[in-house]
Amino acid sequence: MKRIVTPAEKDALAAVRSESAQALLRHVLSPIEKAAFRRSFQPFRYNLNGAKIYISGRNSRHLLHLLNSKLRFINSIVDKERQSIEIPLHLREVFDDPAQVLGLPAPARNRLCAIECYTLFTAMQLGRKFFLNWRGFGRRSMAALDALFASHNAAHLFK
Numbered sequence: 001m002k003r004i005v006t007p008a009e010k011d012a013l014a015a016v017r018s019e020s021a022q023a024l025l026r027h028v029l030s031p032i033e034k035a036a037f038r039r040s041f042q043p044f045r046y047n048l049n050g051a052k053i054y055i056s057g058r059n060s061r062h063l064l065h066l067l068n069s070k071l072r073f074i075n076s077i078v079d080k081e082r083q084s085i086e087i088p089l090h091l092r093e094v095f096d097d098p099a100q101v102l103g104l105p106a107p108a109r110n111r112l113c114a115i116e117c118y119t120l121f122t123a124m125q126l127g128r129k130f131f132l133n134w135r136g137f138g139r140r141s142m143a144a145l146d147a148l149f150a151s152h153n154a155a156h157l158f159k
Contacts, residue, residue: 095121108141
C-alpha cells in the first residue's frame, strides 16, 4: 500500500531541507531525529541503549513535526535577536518583561493591551510615530510611555 504524503508533511519536509534550516540542524538534532532525517522520516529501526526499537511511519512523521517546531522556535529567537541588536544586553530582559507595560497608568496600559502591545520591545517596534498618530492614545499616555523608556535610558530606541 502506497503511503499518501499530506500537504502539511510536504511543507514540513521542505522547511527541514531548506538552506536556512540546514545551518541550524546541527544545533537542534537529537540522535533519534538525526536517524529519522537520514531515512527521510520513513519507518526505521533504531538502537536505543542496546535495544532495537521500531519507529513506525506515524512516529517518524511525529518526529518530523517536532523537528519543524524546534526549527521555527530557533528561527524566532534568531529573528528577535536581529531586531533587538540596538538594545543593550543589560536591558534585553527588561524589554521582554510585560510588567513594565502593565505597570503604566490604566488608560495607557489598557490602550496598549488592546493592540496586544505587552512589552517595551513591541512598543519599540511599533515606534513613537505610531503612537503619536494613533487617535485613542492621548498626551498623558504618550508621556507615560516616554517616561518608561527614559527611566531605562533608552529613549533613543523609541523613535
